[in-house]
Amino acid sequence: MLDTIPPLYNEIHDTPVRPDAFEMDDETKILLIANHFEEIMQILGLDLADDSLKDTPNRVAKMYVKEYFSGLNPANKPEISLFENRYKYNKMLVEKNITVYSSCEHHFVPIVGKAHVGYISTGKIIGLSKLNRLVQFCARRPQVQERLTIQISAMLREALGTEDVAVVIDAVHHCVASRGVGDTSSSTITAEYTGRFLNSGIREEFLRYAGVA
Numbered sequence: 180m181l182d183t184i185p186p187l188y189n190e191i192h193d194t195p196v197r198p199d200a201f202e203m204d205d206e207t208k209i210l211l212i213a214n215h216f217e218e219i220m221q222i223l224g225l226d227l228a229d230d231s232l233k234d235t236p237n238r239v240a241k242m243y244v245k246e247y248f249s250g251l252n253p254a255n256k257p258e259i260s261l262f263e264n265r266y267k268y269n270k271m272l273v274e275k276n277i278t279v280y281s282s283c284e285h286h287f288v289p290i291v292g293k294a295h296v297g298y299i300s301t302g303k304i305i306g307l308s309k310l311n312r313l314v315q316f317c318a319r320r321p322q323v324q325e326r327l328t329i330q331i332s333a334m335l336r337e338a339l340g341t342e343d344v345a346v347v348i349d350a351v352h353h354c355v356a357s358r359g360v361g362d363t364s365s366s367t368i369t370a371e372y373t374g375r376f377l378n379s380g381i382r383e384e385f386l387r388y389a390g391v392a
């Protein structure tokens with residue numbers, strides 16, 4: 180099965196998924212996860228006969244497969260269409276404050292924040308909402324923020340056909356905020372710069388537009 184997995188999933192920065200990860204269909208996954216989640220609720224002592232609780236295992240399983248972790252499946256990768264850039268805009272484009280909802284892979288609790296992405300056009304342009312969709316696709320996996328940042332950058336470079344890409348993420352980790360050390364005021368910033376964004380002047384221009392410097 181390995182050779183049917185797109186190259187993106189074989190690289191070092193990829194989410195560690197098994198080669199057989201998508202042999203099972205979504206409906207079977209939902210059924211199995213619901214059974215296991217029901218078991219967790221049972222062990223916690225919850226009464227599954229209660230009206231409010233009885234559908235929770237199925238709801239959680241569906242949410243995991245179809246929403247929270249839908250970005251694991253390469254079949255859900257957004258279609259990217261590029262347009263010819265007739266007005267010769269060959270400068271920087273920045274989309275800031277893209278909503279990031281992800282999940283910490285160590286605790287399975289939310290990572291919530293904003294992504295700022297920038298690129299320098301090669302003459303082709305991307306539909307702006309596609310930038311949001313690419314961020315969302317990478318975020319909808321069990322993640323660590325560092326890898327999420329690198330994955331978004333790699334996917335943007337692939338989609339845009341340029342190395343001139345910048346990604347900054349500023350996010351709150353609920354494993355830090357809602358448990359453990361319980362710090363609700365800290366956030367974590369990660370960045371990946373490639374191509375011309377390695378130049379400090381260009382990088383500073385990007386950070387100024389994104390409003391993070």
Ligand code: ZN
Binds near residue numbers: 283284285286287
């Ligand atoms: Zn965590």
